Structure formats: structure tokens, C-alpha cells
Amino acid sequence: MTTLTHLDRLEAESIHILREVAASMQNPVMMYSIGKDSSVLLHLARKAFYPGPIPFPLLHVDTTWKFKEMIAFRDALNDDPQTELLVHINQEGVEQGIGPFTHGSAVHTDVMKTQGLKQALDKYKFDAAIGGARRDEEKSRAKERIFSFRSAQHRWDPKTQRPELWSLYNARIKPGESVRVFPISNWTELDIWQYIYQENIDLVPLYFAAERPVVERDGIMVMVDDGRLPLEPGEEPMMKKVRFRTLGCYPLTGAVESSASTVTEIIEEMLRTTTSEREGRAIDKDAPASMEMKKQEGYF
Amino acid sequence: MDGYAAPDFANIEEYLDSQLKKSLLRFITCGSVDDGKSTLIGRLLYESKMIFDDQLASLKNESKKFGTQGEEIDFALLVDGLAAEREQGITIDVAYRFFATERRKYIVADTPGHEQYTRNMATGASTADLAIVMIDARKGVLTQTRRHSFIVSLLGIRNVVLCINKMDLVGYDRDVFDKIEADYRAFAADFGFENIQAIPVSALAGDNIVDHSENTPWYDGPPLIEYLDTVEIASDVKDQPFRMPVQWVNRPNLDFRGFAGQILSGSLKPGDGVRALPSGKSSKVARIVTMGGDLDEAVEGQSVTLTLEDEIDVSRGDVLCADKQPAEVSDQFQATMLWMSDSAMLPGRSYVMKIGARECQMQVTEQRYRIDVNTRAHEAAKTLDLNEIGIVNIALDRDVAFDAYQDNRRMGGFIVIDRMTNETVGLGLINFALRRASNIHRQSMDIGxxxxxxxxxxxxxxxxxxxxxxxxxxxxxxxxxxxxxxxxxxxxxxxxxxxxxxxxxxxxxxxxxxxxxxxxxxxxxxxxxxxxxxxxxxxxxxxxxxxxxxxxxxxxxxxxxxxxxxxxxxxxxxxxxxxxxxxxxxxxxxxxxxxxxxxxxxxxxxxxxxxxxxxxxxxxxxxxxxxxxxxxxx
CATH class of the missing domain: 3.40.50.300 (P-loop containing nucleotide triphosphate hydrolases)
Structure with missing residues (x-):
């Protein structure tokens, strides 16, 4: 008799959720951030609908400041007949020259990511956006529903979220309203890595340690991914063996020194590590409840 | 820390493979305000090394600012997530936490204790295998303890850990512990719990969490984590026959027609007879399709895609069942209902029911009585207000397949949705079908x-x-x-x-x-x-x-x-x-x-x-x- 491991059960739950979204929403989309959680989500979606194609498109909201290797990895999806990839860039933001150095990380993230996402959802009239957020990432996410209800203005109100019982998801909405759906809510970072190892899932090479040019700022190592990074006087990029624990806009994503160049080495490093995943993200540092505020404003 | 031997990094792959074979245990913590639930969960995360240095540093800062423990770390702040809650010093919603030991991965539903949030407790309990009931050793069994235990029992949880907390504040007195345990066992006697394990703890001081505490030499049971790691969780649907609601009909081309769903109970092999309900049409399983290859067997919990030997009509919402042991079919039930909305449940009003992958229209035709959650007394009442529980008769606009909740939690639970606001306003547990519907057939008249x-x-x-x-x-x-x-x-x-x-x-x-x-x-x-x-x-x-x-x-x-x-x-x-x-x-x-x-x-x-x-x-x-x-x- 087959006995299921914790990964088997997490996988089965996620597949169930993905099928519920596809079956009960009119026009769902899967947010594709190119990171490891997105790669796991994409793998789960392929499994959920095999042998058929994934019945919803993937959407990448491109802030124009992503690592080059991320974009190359993303664009390779265009060769896959089972997936449809949409890319959205906030053109108004581009025209205004919004960037992390000129406007600061808060404005950059709000305009290019949060506003860009809302634009894309409105443009394509998606009524469900599937995301790879996990409840273990951050305290305000621990209370997030799997089907997270959003008003017509894309706002999240922690007080109006619907109770979720058993695996019965209430997907009913009125015109203009939408849901965000988080199929891997119950996974932890370790589960993700164990699953990547077990299923041999392909990742952006940035997750693995390599010699990369970095500068150190405010205790965060920033990779010099292109010529747009303004160097301070006397600042000299150094080659260091680094990798990234999360991926985002390169100027806002801290690298960690590491020699882990395989999935097993990463897991080994993780088991020894004493710093949580979001530490490398500049976005959380502003205020204790900053993620909660961003969520209410419509950040994923 | 004992019980958490450092992994053997010399053989990382072997270690990893062993890590992939953990089982999963979901539990709920419940108790009254200030019993120390959040502190206990914070403690479990801390002891299982799920708290990282940076979180600990920010926790120390916040403990000074918001904490109730002076210079000590306030573990409760780790889990009280939302800013509003931190200001009020209470938790107001269900939060999910995760930690793992060498043997198991845990998903914890942390639910608040106040009266007005009974619905959140029910939400957390609906997916839990086990409940930790917290009791403040100084206060003993309270009205709220009774209410929480009743809800836990109602939602079908059969394993209870009675954490008698704050033992440090009663001088680790064995008599206090024994009396509370005896009180609890007496009032919980008819709740249908299969196991009740009482453990004397101090979540704040760490007694009997990981190791046996020197402060309680008289206690010879296991510490909390050891108990959680080893308790046998009989699957709540262990002996139930095959059931799979069809979520999605997978039809990529004319040659393939697969029925996708998650198996709620039982197991299945190619060649097994299945029956689609409510239609009652039978066929045999041809293939169990997954991306990793066809399976020889599929079991409870797996999400699979089945193909059948015959072209029978099956659509989303239908339930595939073991042919020889099909589920029941009816459009009228008696159910236990918990109301979760500020606008009262009104008999006769049309609501939407979701059961399995099916949505249909439902009405409460009659409320037989309401149950007082504290005393379990039956009270005459026609309607249900927020957090009230009643026994109701329900009529649907169509037949649905189900099993009684008592037999199969996953086939007998449903949610109630308001047709105007789309909010989830209630939950129900099917007790049995009312035979009226099937026995009183409509007389067909010649004159129309x-x-x-x-x-x-x-x-x-x-x-x-x-x-x-x-x-x-x-x-x-x-x-x-x-x-x-x-x-x-x-x-x-x-x-x-x-x-x-x-x-x-x-x-x-x-x-x-x-x-x-x-x-x-x-x-x-x-x-x-x-x-x-x-x-x-x-x-x-x-x-x-x-x-x-x-x-x-x-x-x-x-x-x-x-x-x-x-x-x-x-x-x-x-x-x-x-x-x-x-x-x-x-x-x-x-x-x-x-x-x-x-x-x-x-x-x-x-x-x-x-x-x-x-x-x-x-x-x-x-x-x-x-x-x-x-x-x-x-």
C-alpha cells in the first residue's frame, strides 16, 4: 500500500487548488516571477493538467530591473507549447524613468511592480491571479487564505476574508472583483528545496554559487548586473563567490557568500543557516508591518 | 538539543532522502484568551529551530516595545501577525504555522479564544488531525474550554492533547494537574475522543516541551514534541471506500478523456469498478494517469487523473465511488450547522451550498433546535445568529452524493454561501438523508x-x-x-x-x-x-x-x-x-x-x-x- 510523505501530501493539495481555480474561475492567470517558488508552481500546474496543456497563461510583471539571467530563463518558456507566457511592463513608469536609484526602492516597487500588476490584471480582465506566496515567508502572510478575496480596487482587507473549511474553496465573486490564489501556502522554504531536489526542477542559475561582480552597501551585497548601477566614489565591484536566496530586481536583492553550487549543497547550507529568507530582500525592512501595508495596497 | 541530532552532512544525499519521507500532521491549538497558545506555538517554532537569528533579533526589539514579558523574549509576538493584533495584544484570525522535526512536518492552525471567533476555531479544526487544548493551571476547565472541546469534537477530531500550562505559576503542583485532568476527562467523556493525553507544561519556561522537565518528576508521560512525533494518527477516513469528486474533465484531444480529482478516501487500481454519482452509471478504471507515469494504485490524499473503460457521462461535481460501496444520494438532509455571519440564517431563504466540487441551491426547510455551545442543551429557535449551532433540515435543488460526516469527514461537510454577498456564511455537517424526498414521489397527472x-x-x-x-x-x-x-x-x-x-x-x-x-x-x-x-x-x-x-x-x-x-x-x-x-x-x-x-x-x-x-x-x-x-x- 502506498504511503504518502509530507511532500506527496503538499503536492496533492496544491494540485487540487490549481484545478479548483481553473474550473471555477472565468479567466485565471498564473503570476510568474521566475523565482524558485514560481518554478515549483509551474511544475505543479503541469502535473495538475497533464496530459493537457496548462489552461491559463503565465504573467510576468517585468520591472525592467530584473537580472539578465532571469529574463533569459523566462524567455526560454516561449519554446514550450504547453505554456503561454505574457509579459507586462508599466509603460507609464518607464516613460517617467522610474527606477530604484532615482526614486528609491519603495516608489520603484510600487510603480513598476504593484501598479504594473494592477494594470495587467485590469488590461486582461483576469478574475483570478495564482501566486507562489507561502505562509511561512512573513508574519502577515500566516493568516492569508488560499483563495484570498480582493475588491474591485484590488485591495486586501484582512477583516473580510472568507473562512476556509476543509478543502472547500468559495470562489464566487461579483463582476470586477478578483481572487488571489496561493496553492503553495502550506509549503516552507525547506519543503520547496526538498521538492526541487526530488523532482529535479530547473532553476535560474543565480540560485547557485558562482563568481559574480558585487558591491557591498548597507550590509547588503548587490550584484553589478549591468551598467545602470551607479557606483559610489571609490566603490569597486569585487568578484565574489555568491548566490541568491530570493530573486527580484537586482539592485534590491542581496547576495549571500556561498559555495553551494548544487541543490543538495543549498539544502545542506540551509540546514546550517541562521538567517531567514526575506533578510535578503530590502522591501521588508522599512517598518514592522510593511508587508501587510503593501498587501492592502495590492502588492501580491 | 536532544532529539534533534545534527544532520549527518557527510552523507547529505542519504540524509535528504530520509528527510523526504516525513509524515504530515496537522493540528489546532485552542484555549481561552491568555492561556498561552501563542507562546506555546512560538516555543515550538523556537525549539525546532524554525526561528532564525534575524527574526530573533527583531523579536527582541519588539518584545521590549509590545511584549508583556519585560526583558524576556515574548514568544507570542512571533505568531501574532497583523499589526492591529499587536496593538490590541490579541489574535483575531486563524494563522497557520509550520515546523518540522526529524520525523514529521507540522501544520499548526492557531485560532483565537474569544467567544466571537468560534467560526475561526471551526475553520482551523476542519483540517486538523489533532487538537491541543490549552488550560491555564491557575484557572482550570473554563466555559470556553468546554466550547472549544465541543467544536473540536463536532468537527470530527478524535485526538486531544490537554496542555495544562503555566505549571510554573502553581509551583508544579501535581494535585492541581491531576484535578484538572480528571475534570476534563469527566466532561469530555461523551465527546467521542479516542485519545486524551494530558501534559503539564510551561510554554514560557519550556517545561515538558522537548525534554522531560526536572520540575515535574511525578509526570512519567512523554514531553509534548515527543508525543506529537509518535502519536498514531489513524486517518480519519481509514476504512472508508473509494471516493473522488471530479474537479476537472481533462480533454486535451479526442482520444483522451480523463477525470481529475483528489481521492478523499479509499484506494483504487486499474480494473476496479467505479460508479459516478448522482447519475449511478458504472464503469471500470482504465488508467491512473500522472505526469510521472501511470500508477498501479492510487490512495487517499493523492491528486490523480482517471480514465474509464466506458464512455459514461461524468462532469465536474460528480463523485466517483467504489462501485460496490457507493455513497448515498439525496436532495434532503438533516445537518448540523454552524453559522458564521452577522446576518442570521433564515429558514426558507435560498443559499448556495458547496459540497465536494459541486455547488447547488439550498434552503433550510426547518430548524429543529439550536444547541447551546456551552451546555449542549437543546433550545427552541427558528434562526441562527453568528457562532450559533443548530440542527436543521435542508432541501437542495438537485441530488448530490455524500456520506454522513461522522463516517467520512471529507464527504459530509459543506459550506453555505450567501447569494448576494458571496460570503461564506455557514458550515454544515450532514447527519443523514431525509427519506421524504425519495419516498414521496411526485404523482404524475394526466391533466396538466x-x-x-x-x-x-x-x-x-x-x-x-x-x-x-x-x-x-x-x-x-x-x-x-x-x-x-x-x-x-x-x-x-x-x-x-x-x-x-x-x-x-x-x-x-x-x-x-x-x-x-x-x-x-x-x-x-x-x-x-x-x-x-x-x-x-x-x-x-x-x-x-x-x-x-x-x-x-x-x-x-x-x-x-x-x-x-x-x-x-x-x-x-x-x-x-x-x-x-x-x-x-x-x-x-x-x-x-x-x-x-x-x-x-x-x-x-x-x-x-x-x-x-x-x-x-x-x-x-x-x-x-x-x-x-x-x-x-x-
């Missing part, structure tokens, strides 16, 4: 509505006059009926006041009674339609939901909503029966427009501006519209 109507030379139609008291509904209806009679039509008028003197003389003016009032009148009017009559109904009928139910009872085009529209101040100034005056004086309660709402039709068939039109002119409008629609000959 069409024949009866054609003998009268007319088309049956229901004219539903709605509007405020004093708007002139009955006056207009009376004039319309006179015109129809003059045209030789066969009619009947049901008038609100008249019906309340007879058929509905047992009903008052509460929301629940208003709903039942309309339901009965709708049924009577429907019988009259069936007799071939033109039926005029003159009722305030203030709620949209009920008017919509009547509309749905009859065939398309038979229900005509006639909105007799006057502003409230005009109706009140007319006050033909002197009722508004009494209502304003407080002598009449629940008077529509004064202290009970009137929900105006959004899209009535006929909208009469009765402020401007005379009753005669209004009747002309109605007759003209019926002629235009070809319902009455001119």
Missing part, C-alpha cells in the same frame, strides 16, 4: 397546466405586487383583477393581510417569519398557476432573496414582479391603516420601512410610479403590458 389553462382560454401568470405598506398594492391589484374578470379571465388574488388571518396566522413579523410567509404564499400561488389561473399576489415581500425564490419556483416568464413604488414619506403620510403612526410610536415592531428594511426590486417587470399615477392609471399600465406580452388577448 397547459390543458387546464387552455380550457379557460388563457395563459397562467403570477402578478406579484410588492411595495411598502400603504403604497396601494391591494388597490391596484383589485382594479387589475376587475379588468381581467371583465375580459372573462379566471383569476384569484392572494392578499397579505387576508392570508395572515388564515394560512399564515402562526407567523409574526420577524425576518424568519417574513421569509416563511413568502415561501408559503409562493407555493400556494404556484398551485394556482398549475390550476391555470392568473394569480395576483399583493404582499409587501420586503426581501429580494425571497421574491427571487418565488420567481425560481415557476417557469420562465410566469412570474411578473410589479413594483408599486412610492417614497416612504408619501406612504407614511397616507397611512390608511394608521400603522406607520403606531410603528413610529414603537407600538409595532419590525415594521417595513421603519425598523425593518425594504429591498426595492432592481429589475421588476413592471415599475409603477404610484406617487404620480392614480390606481386606475396604474391598472391600465399592468393590463397594457400583459397584452403586449401576449398573455391576455385584447
Amino acid at each position: 397546466k397547459e390543458l387546464r389553462a387552455s380550457m379557460k382560454g388563457q395563459k397562467p401568470v403570477m402578478l406579484w405586487f410588492t411595495g411598502l405598506s400603504g403604497a396601494g398594492k391591494s388597490t391596484v391589484a383589485n382594479l387589475v383583477e376587475k379588468r381581467l374578470a371583465a375580459m372573462g379571465k379566471h383569476t384569484y388574488t392572494l392578499d397579505g393581510d387576508n392570508v395572515r388571518h388564515g394560512l399564515n396566522n402562526d407567523l409574526g413579523f420577524t425576518d424568519a417569519d417574513r421569509v416563511e410567509n413568502i415561501r408559503r404564499v409562493g407555493e400556494v400561488a404556484k398551485l394556482m398557476l398549475d390550476a391555470g389561473l392568473i394569480v395576483l399576489v399583493s404582499f409587501i415581500s420586503p426581501f429580494r432573496a425571497e421574491r427571487r425564490i418565488v420567481r425560481q419556483m415557476v417557469e420562465d416568464g410566469e412570474f411578473w414582479e410589479v413594483f408599486v413604488d412610492v417614497p416612504l414619506d408619501v406612504a407614511e403620510s397616507r397611512d390608511v391603516k394608521g400603522l406607520y403612526k403606531k410603528a413610529r410610536a414603537g407600538e409595532i415592531k419590525n415594521f417595513t420601512g421603519i425598523d425593518s428594511p425594504y429591498e426595492a426590486p432592481t429589475d421588476p417587470e413592471i415599475h409603477i410610479d404610484a406617487d404620480r399615477l392614480s390606481p386606475e392609471a396604474a391598472a391600465d399600465v399592468v393590463i397594457a403590458r400583459l397584452e403586449q406580452a401576449g398573455l391576455i388577448g385584447s
Whole structure:
């Protein structure tokens, strides 16, 4: 008799959720951030609908400041007949020259990511956006529903979220309203890595340690991914063996020194590590409840 | 830390493979405010190294700012996630936490203890295998402990860990512990718990969490984590036959037709007979398809795609069952219902039920009684308010497949959704099918509505006059009926006041009674339609939901909503029966427009501006519209 491991059960739950979204929403989309959680989500979606194609498109909201290797990895999806990839860039933001150095990380993230996402959802009239957020990432996410209800203005109100019982998801909405759906809510970072190892899932090479040019700022190592990074006087990029624990806009994503160049080495490093995943993200540092505020404003 | 030997990094792959084989345990923590639930969970995360240095640093900062433990780390701050909660010092919603030991991965539902959030407890309990019930050693078993245990038991949890917390504050006194355990076992005797393990702990000081505490030498049971790691969790559906609600019909091309779903119970092999419910059609499993290759066997918990040997009609919402042990099918049930909304559950109102992958319309036909969650006493009540539990009879608009919740948690639980707001307003547990539906078959009649109507030379139609008291509904209806009679039509008028003197003389003016009032009148009017009559109904009928139910009872085009529209101040100034005056004086309660709402039709068939039109002119409008629609000959 087959006995299921914790990964088997997490996988089965996620597949169930993905099928519920596809079956009960009119026009769902899967947010594709190119990171490891997105790669796991994409793998789960392929499994959920095999042998058929994934019945919803993937959407990448491109802030124009992503690592080059991320974009190359993303664009390779265009060769896959089972997936449809949409890319959205906030053109108004581009025209205004919004960037992390000129406007600061808060404005950059709000305009290019949060506003860009809302634009894309409105443009394509998606009524469900599937995301790879996990409840273990951050305290305000621990209370997030799997089907997270959003008003017509894309706002999240922690007080109006619907109770979720058993695996019965209430997907009913009125015109203009939408849901965000988080199929891997119950996974932890370790589960993700164990699953990547077990299923041999392909990742952006940035997750693995390599010699990369970095500068150190405010205790965060920033990779010099292109010529747009303004160097301070006397600042000299150094080659260091680094990798990234999360991926985002390169100027806002801290690298960690590491020699882990395989999935097993990463897991080994993780088991020894004493710093949580979001530490490398500049976005959380502003205020204790900053993620909660961003969520209410419509950040994923 | 004992029990958490550092992984053997020399052989990382072997270690990893062993890590992939953990089992999963979901549990809920419940207890009263300040029993220390959040502290306990914070402690579990800390002990299992799920708290990182940076989180610990930020925790130390926050402990000084918000904490209740002075210079000590306040573990509760780790889990009280939302900013609003941190300010109030209470948790207000279900939060999910994760930690892992060498043997198991844990998902913890952290639910708040206040009375008003009973629904959150039920939410957390619905997916849990085990409940940790927290008791403050200084306070013992409280009313809230009883309520939480009742809800846990109701939702089918059979394993309870009784964490008697704050033992440090009672001097680790064994007598205190023994007395609380005995009290708890006595009152929980008929809750159907299979295991109750009492453990003396201090979440704050860490006693009996990971290791046996030196402070409780008299306790010879396991510490908490050891117990959680080793407790046998009999799957709640261990001996149940195969069940899989179909979520998705996978049809990538003409050669493949697969039925995708998650197996709720039982197991399955290719060649096994399956039956699709509610249709009852049988076939055999051809393949169990997954991306990793076809399976020889699929078991409870897996998400799979099945192909069948025969082309039988199966769609989303149907349930595939073991052919020899199919689920039951019915459209009427007795169920236990927990209400989760501020607007009360009203018998007769139409709601949406979601069970498995199916949504259907449901009504509570009758509430048998309400259960006091503290004493479990039965109380007479027709409606349910927020956080109340009742035993109800339910009728659906179609057959669904189910098993009793007691036998199969995953096949007998449903949620209730409000049709207007789309909020999840209730949960239900099916107790058993009511046989009425299947035993009272509709008698099929040789003489039908069409024949009866054609003998009268007319088309049956229901004219539903709605509007405020004093708007002139009955006056207009009376004039319309006179015109129809003059045209030789066969009619009947049901008038609100008249019906309340007879058929509905047992009903008052509460929301629940208003709903039942309309339901009965709708049924009577429907019988009259069936007799071939033109039926005029003159009722305030203030709620949209009920008017919509009547509309749905009859065939398309038979229900005509006639909105007799006057502003409230005009109706009140007319006050033909002197009722508004009494209502304003407080002598009449629940008077529509004064202290009970009137929900105006959004899209009535006929909208009469009765402020401007005379009753005669209004009747002309109605007759003209019926002629235009070809319902009455001119």
C-alpha cells in the first residue's frame, strides 16, 4: 500500500487548488516571477493538467530591473507549447524613468511592480491571479487564505476574508472583483528545496554559487548586473563567490557568500543557516508591518 | 538539543532522502484568551529551530516595545501577525504555522479564544488531525474550554492533547494537574475522543516541551514534541471506500478523456469498478494517469487523473465511488450547522451550498433546535445568529452524493454561501438523508397546466405586487383583477393581510417569519398557476432573496414582479391603516420601512410610479403590458 510523505501530501493539495481555480474561475492567470517558488508552481500546474496543456497563461510583471539571467530563463518558456507566457511592463513608469536609484526602492516597487500588476490584471480582465506566496515567508502572510478575496480596487482587507473549511474553496465573486490564489501556502522554504531536489526542477542559475561582480552597501551585497548601477566614489565591484536566496530586481536583492553550487549543497547550507529568507530582500525592512501595508495596497 | 541530532552532512544525499519521507500532521491549538497558545506555538517554532537569528533579533526589539514579558523574549509576538493584533495584544484570525522535526512536518492552525471567533476555531479544526487544548493551571476547565472541546469534537477530531500550562505559576503542583485532568476527562467523556493525553507544561519556561522537565518528576508521560512525533494518527477516513469528486474533465484531444480529482478516501487500481454519482452509471478504471507515469494504485490524499473503460457521462461535481460501496444520494438532509455571519440564517431563504466540487441551491426547510455551545442543551429557535449551532433540515435543488460526516469527514461537510454577498456564511455537517424526498414521489397527472389553462382560454401568470405598506398594492391589484374578470379571465388574488388571518396566522413579523410567509404564499400561488389561473399576489415581500425564490419556483416568464413604488414619506403620510403612526410610536415592531428594511426590486417587470399615477392609471399600465406580452388577448 502506498504511503504518502509530507511532500506527496503538499503536492496533492496544491494540485487540487490549481484545478479548483481553473474550473471555477472565468479567466485565471498564473503570476510568474521566475523565482524558485514560481518554478515549483509551474511544475505543479503541469502535473495538475497533464496530459493537457496548462489552461491559463503565465504573467510576468517585468520591472525592467530584473537580472539578465532571469529574463533569459523566462524567455526560454516561449519554446514550450504547453505554456503561454505574457509579459507586462508599466509603460507609464518607464516613460517617467522610474527606477530604484532615482526614486528609491519603495516608489520603484510600487510603480513598476504593484501598479504594473494592477494594470495587467485590469488590461486582461483576469478574475483570478495564482501566486507562489507561502505562509511561512512573513508574519502577515500566516493568516492569508488560499483563495484570498480582493475588491474591485484590488485591495486586501484582512477583516473580510472568507473562512476556509476543509478543502472547500468559495470562489464566487461579483463582476470586477478578483481572487488571489496561493496553492503553495502550506509549503516552507525547506519543503520547496526538498521538492526541487526530488523532482529535479530547473532553476535560474543565480540560485547557485558562482563568481559574480558585487558591491557591498548597507550590509547588503548587490550584484553589478549591468551598467545602470551607479557606483559610489571609490566603490569597486569585487568578484565574489555568491548566490541568491530570493530573486527580484537586482539592485534590491542581496547576495549571500556561498559555495553551494548544487541543490543538495543549498539544502545542506540551509540546514546550517541562521538567517531567514526575506533578510535578503530590502522591501521588508522599512517598518514592522510593511508587508501587510503593501498587501492592502495590492502588492501580491 | 536532544532529539534533534545534527544532520549527518557527510552523507547529505542519504540524509535528504530520509528527510523526504516525513509524515504530515496537522493540528489546532485552542484555549481561552491568555492561556498561552501563542507562546506555546512560538516555543515550538523556537525549539525546532524554525526561528532564525534575524527574526530573533527583531523579536527582541519588539518584545521590549509590545511584549508583556519585560526583558524576556515574548514568544507570542512571533505568531501574532497583523499589526492591529499587536496593538490590541490579541489574535483575531486563524494563522497557520509550520515546523518540522526529524520525523514529521507540522501544520499548526492557531485560532483565537474569544467567544466571537468560534467560526475561526471551526475553520482551523476542519483540517486538523489533532487538537491541543490549552488550560491555564491557575484557572482550570473554563466555559470556553468546554466550547472549544465541543467544536473540536463536532468537527470530527478524535485526538486531544490537554496542555495544562503555566505549571510554573502553581509551583508544579501535581494535585492541581491531576484535578484538572480528571475534570476534563469527566466532561469530555461523551465527546467521542479516542485519545486524551494530558501534559503539564510551561510554554514560557519550556517545561515538558522537548525534554522531560526536572520540575515535574511525578509526570512519567512523554514531553509534548515527543508525543506529537509518535502519536498514531489513524486517518480519519481509514476504512472508508473509494471516493473522488471530479474537479476537472481533462480533454486535451479526442482520444483522451480523463477525470481529475483528489481521492478523499479509499484506494483504487486499474480494473476496479467505479460508479459516478448522482447519475449511478458504472464503469471500470482504465488508467491512473500522472505526469510521472501511470500508477498501479492510487490512495487517499493523492491528486490523480482517471480514465474509464466506458464512455459514461461524468462532469465536474460528480463523485466517483467504489462501485460496490457507493455513497448515498439525496436532495434532503438533516445537518448540523454552524453559522458564521452577522446576518442570521433564515429558514426558507435560498443559499448556495458547496459540497465536494459541486455547488447547488439550498434552503433550510426547518430548524429543529439550536444547541447551546456551552451546555449542549437543546433550545427552541427558528434562526441562527453568528457562532450559533443548530440542527436543521435542508432541501437542495438537485441530488448530490455524500456520506454522513461522522463516517467520512471529507464527504459530509459543506459550506453555505450567501447569494448576494458571496460570503461564506455557514458550515454544515450532514447527519443523514431525509427519506421524504425519495419516498414521496411526485404523482404524475394526466391533466396538466397547459390543458387546464387552455380550457379557460388563457395563459397562467403570477402578478406579484410588492411595495411598502400603504403604497396601494391591494388597490391596484383589485382594479387589475376587475379588468381581467371583465375580459372573462379566471383569476384569484392572494392578499397579505387576508392570508395572515388564515394560512399564515402562526407567523409574526420577524425576518424568519417574513421569509416563511413568502415561501408559503409562493407555493400556494404556484398551485394556482398549475390550476391555470392568473394569480395576483399583493404582499409587501420586503426581501429580494425571497421574491427571487418565488420567481425560481415557476417557469420562465410566469412570474411578473410589479413594483408599486412610492417614497416612504408619501406612504407614511397616507397611512390608511394608521400603522406607520403606531410603528413610529414603537407600538409595532419590525415594521417595513421603519425598523425593518425594504429591498426595492432592481429589475421588476413592471415599475409603477404610484406617487404620480392614480390606481386606475396604474391598472391600465399592468393590463397594457400583459397584452403586449401576449398573455391576455385584447
